[in-house]
């Protein structure tokens with residue numbers, strides 16, 4: 048994998064005195080992205096495929112800007128305000144945009160570079176030949192030309208493939224705005240939703256993605272080790288100190304948090320997405336630490352459960368041993384071609400049901416342990432923590448190249464015990480392979 052670097056004295060900087068732009072692709076090869084675009088075009092051979100990237104929210108630095116993961120997946124470009132247009136084969140690009148070579152099919156549109164804007168947010172990739180060289184796009188045009196080009200192209204080919212707006216609040220999404228605008232300029236156009244195709248591509252990871260995800264998982268494990276050290280001397284210390292150790296481990300390794308870290312001790316260990324992380328920990332409590340590093344665009348997601356002071360109580364040990372055994376049971380008995388994200392959860396619940404352990408439910412009656420697992424135990428992982436969540440076909444068997452989490456838990460609020468144990472796995476022909484160091488087999492190695 049050869050990182051692409053931008054050369055100083057590039058056309059973009061020579062012409063207008065701007066600083067050289069940052070390199071796109073984040074260390075992946077141009078072929079990686081070209082292959083993905085080819086895969087997408089193959090599925091929609093008669094359509095104009097349009098994707099838009101994220102824009103920076105004007106005048107606000109409240110949250111760091113992050114590119115739309117699907118847009119990065121097909122372009123390798125983080126530049127705000129970008130758009131990608133892929134034309135069907137045999138279609139003449141010159142019909143929409145005079146002066147273009149007719150055989151061009153892959154277009155990137157980027158905002159023009161601006162001295163004023165770059166004073167605030169630094170040098171950016173802009174339209175032109177340097178970006179074409181760095182990204183492998185056939186043509187990189189100014190974003191100001193996007194709508195006139197698309198209008199012209201749609202007159203010749205009124206078929207569009209795009210990611211449809213989805214879910215609650217979808218009518219305020221950029222996807223909805225794009226769809227509306229296209230309907231205005233091409234009222235007779237037909238639309239196809241590419242989301243399922245995007246998901247089918249994104250859930251199969253390339254060797255380069257797997258290598259990157261191993262690094263994200265290993266940074267996540269380093270942060271787990273840092274969390275454990277704090278918790279072993281954690282009596283009277285605050286959950287936020289654990290979070291601080293986690294963030295230090297991420298930042299000092301060039302990573303960020305893929306999601307708000309969860310550090311819950313005592314009853315808070317039973318709150319699935321607890322993220323206040325601001326209560327004192329007391330000796331002997333279980334502490335659930337669910338964290339993920341975001342490294343080079345890819346996410347880790349690993350959960351460990353520790354005991355303040357480093358020793359289980361007999362009851363905690365029983366609960367943790369069952370969760371650990373369930374985790375290994377699911378991984379060891381993985382059936383390629385059969386198991387789906389859903390059947391993994393069913394296997395885990397069945398395993399819990401067979402256990403002789405019991406606990407009291409909310410009504411105060413004793414029940415089997417499967418009652419105390421309120422969540423699924425697996426999701427795809429990648430550019431997003433819940434990778435292409437809304438578009439994944441959950442009934443589809445996991446295939447080689449998929450990366451998923453396995454994360455059984457047990458949550459007993461009445462006993463103030465919560466345990467979750469999560470690792471990240473690559474599906475291979477031989478089964479599930481842990482991306483980071485494997486989960487121990489011995490429950491006494493955990494706390």
Ligand SMILES: [Mn+2]
Nearest residue numbers: 348452454469
């Ligand atoms: Mn997870």
